[in-house]
Amino acid sequence: MTAAGLDVDVSSQGTSPALTQATQALLEARHFEAMRSQLLEGGHINVTEDRAAWHTALRAPDPIEEVALERARMTEFVRQADSERKWRNIVHIGIGGSDWGVRLAVNAFGYAGSWRNVHFVANIDGHAIQGGLAGIDPHDTLVVMASKSFSTAETLQNGQRAVEWLRAAGIQDPYSHVVAVTARPEAAKKWGVSGKHIFKLWDWVGGRFSVWSAVSLTTALAVNLDVVAGMQAGAAAMDLHFSQAPIQENAPVQIAMSGLVNRSVLGYGSLNIAPYDFRLAELVPYIQQLEMESLGKSVDLAGNPVGVPTGPTVWGMPGTDAQHTFFQWLHQGSDGSPVDFIVCRQADHGWPEHHRSLIANCLAQREALLKGKSYDQALQDLLDAGMERDRAEWLAHHKTHVGGRPSNLIVLPRLSPYSLGALLALYEHKVFVQGLVWGINAFDQWGVEYGKVLAKGIVGELDGTRAQDPNHDASTAHWVSLLGSGEDNV
Numbered sequence: 508m509t510a511a512g513l514d515v516d517v518s519s520q521g522t523s524p525a526l527t528q529a530t531q532a533l534l535e536a537r538h539f540e541a542m543r544s545q546l547l548e549g550g551h552i553n554v555t556e557d558r559a560a561w562h563t564a565l566r567a568p569d570p571i572e573e574v575a576l577e578r579a580r581m582t583e584f585v586r587q588a589d590s591e592r593k594w595r596n597i598v599h600i601g602i603g604g605s606d607w608g609v610r611l612a613v614n615a616f617g618y619a620g621s622w623r624n625v626h627f628v629a630n631i632d633g634h635a636i637q638g639g640l641a642g643i644d645p646h647d648t649l650v651v652m653a654s655k656s657f658s659t660a661e662t663l664q665n666g667q668r669a670v671e672w673l674r675a676a677g678i679q680d681p682y683s684h685v686v687a688v689t690a691r692p693e694a695a696k697k698w699g700v701s702g703k704h705i706f707k708l709w710d711w712v713g714g715r716f717s718v719w720s721a722v723s724l725t726t727a728l729a730v731n732l733d734v735v736a737g738m739q740a741g742a743a744a745m746d747l748h749f750s751q752a753p754i755q756e757n758a759p760v761q762i763a764m765s766g767l768v769n770r771s772v773l774g775y776g777s778l779n780i781a782p783y784d785f786r787l788a789e790l791v792p793y794i795q796q797l798e799m800e801s802l803g804k805s806v807d808l809a810g811n812p813v814g815v816p817t818g819p820t821v822w823g824m825p826g827t828d829a830q831h832t833f834f835q836w837l838h839q840g841s842d843g844s845p846v847d848f849i850v851c852r853q854a855d856h857g858w859p860e861h862h863r864s865l866i867a868n869c870l871a872q873r874e875a876l877l878k879g880k881s882y883d884q885a886l887q888d889l890l891d892a893g894m895e896r897d898r899a900e901w902l903a904h905h906k907t908h909v910g911g912r913p914s915n916l917i918v919l920p921r922l923s924p925y926s927l928g929a930l931l932a933l934y935e936h937k938v939f940v941q942g943l944v945w946g947i948n949a950f951d952q953w954g955v956e957y958g959k960v961l962a963k964g965i966v967g968e969l970d971g972t973r974a975q976d977p978n979h980d981a982s983t984a985h986w987v988s989l990l991g992s993g994e995d996n997v
């Protein structure tokens with residue numbers, strides 16, 4: 508199957524005419540075509556938050572006026588900064604969807620070096636901002652605060668530290684070194700950022716889908732504007748494929764449906780992402796957030812239990828490192844996991860032997876997982892190698908691989924912004940289809956919100972501004988008392 512220039516091989520997934528029929532029936536029962544139109548046309552499909560999930564509008568080749576306007580403002584900002592050779596250092600402060608996509612793009616395309624240094628600061632752990640600000644000249648530093656809500660504790664606290672650092676360096680107006688990307692421009696203004704330094708995103712863009720917005724300002728500054736435009740173009744091509752390709756050739760639909768079978772029928776609890784490309788290390792957490800924040804739900808739209816297992820754990824690491832870390836478990840562990848192998852046909856370095864080895868490893872792992880090795884075959888190999896029968900009969904048990912483990916193989920022509928954009932959109936639409944079939948809302952994240960509220964309460968208890976909540980469980984109450992020793996712990 509080809510989609511937006513990507514080859515998507517699903518032949519290592521289980522298939523049968525009955526399954527094809529069931530797929531069709533499930534999609535019809537869920538009004539797939541109508542819901543897909545809703546998604547692509549900005550209907551309010553995020554029902555629990557009563558808003559659209561219209562990220563596709565951000566990458567449309569011919570965008571709506573307000574999107575076009577923000578694109579133009581961002582372009583102008585970057586051109587101006589480049590023409591003045593301004594901002595040698597960028598400190599990108601944001602977390603989750605306001606971070607992973609930018610990290611991914613900068614690592615994928617800025618790996619060979621750029622004249623700007625980029626530091627990412629996401630974690631609330633003070634060591635993160637300490638490291639992020641270390642060794643750079645504040646006078647030539649731009650702080651990019653990316654936060655859709657402009658209320659995320661991590662981002663606001665880290666931003667505050669950055670402003671203090673700028674001020675401590677004698678910069679009279681530290682906010683002249685700060686830009687914000689947010690759907691709450693008023694909150695950013697109140698915080699101190701000037702209106703001309705605020706780039707807008709919209710309520711109808713979920714945080715984990717915001718890489719297509721001015722959140723990618725850092726990518727444009729760190730690498731160039733073409734990366735952002737190229738990713739948008741590739742994603743738009745995938746949108747077109749998703750909207751037009753027949754079900755049997757529709758790549759997002761096909762990988763969604765095999766994923767559903769793997770999870771809800773075959774009972775696999777996880778999905779392993781194996782990019783055979785060193786530059787795509789950040790793809791793993793990116794897809795992890797996209798899938799797990801979207802599909803980590805257990806009730807349907809009516810509020811009833813879904814009744815079957817939903818979104819799997821997503822995990823992984825680039826190959827070949829992964830092979831020396833956890834692939835043993837994939838090959839012979841008792842659970843196993845479906846794997847998405849991702850590889851580029853062409854590399855961008857000058858060493859063909861490296862790329863051949865990389866591809867060989869990718870194909871070999873996939874084949875081993877699929878074909879496995881029977882006991883008889885393992886035994887024969889040992890006998891052929893001259894082993895004495897008794898020992899061979901015993902050892903062959905250890906060398907047996909069950910096989911039949913499902914995988915996808917996604918081949919990019921090369922790692923271009925276009926192909927990366929198409930790849931990310933492939934996963935986005937897959938997630939949409941799975942959410943639809945499971946009957947869950949793939950666009951909210953109430954679990955994360957609940958954790959944020961509890962953390963806020965505990966911060967007050969730790970710093971003594973709030974009495975301890977009598978409803979804490981005994982263990983939490985113990986640790987709040989013990990660790991809430993004020994200034995002693997820093």
Ligand SMILES: O=P(O)(O)OC[C@H]1O[C@](O)(CO)[C@@H](O)[C@@H]1O
Binds near residue numbers: 602657714
């Ligand atoms: O962009 P914001 O509003 O700071 O939120 C950051 C992240 O927090 C979350 O709400 C939860 O992790 C994500 O969806 C979002 O990308």
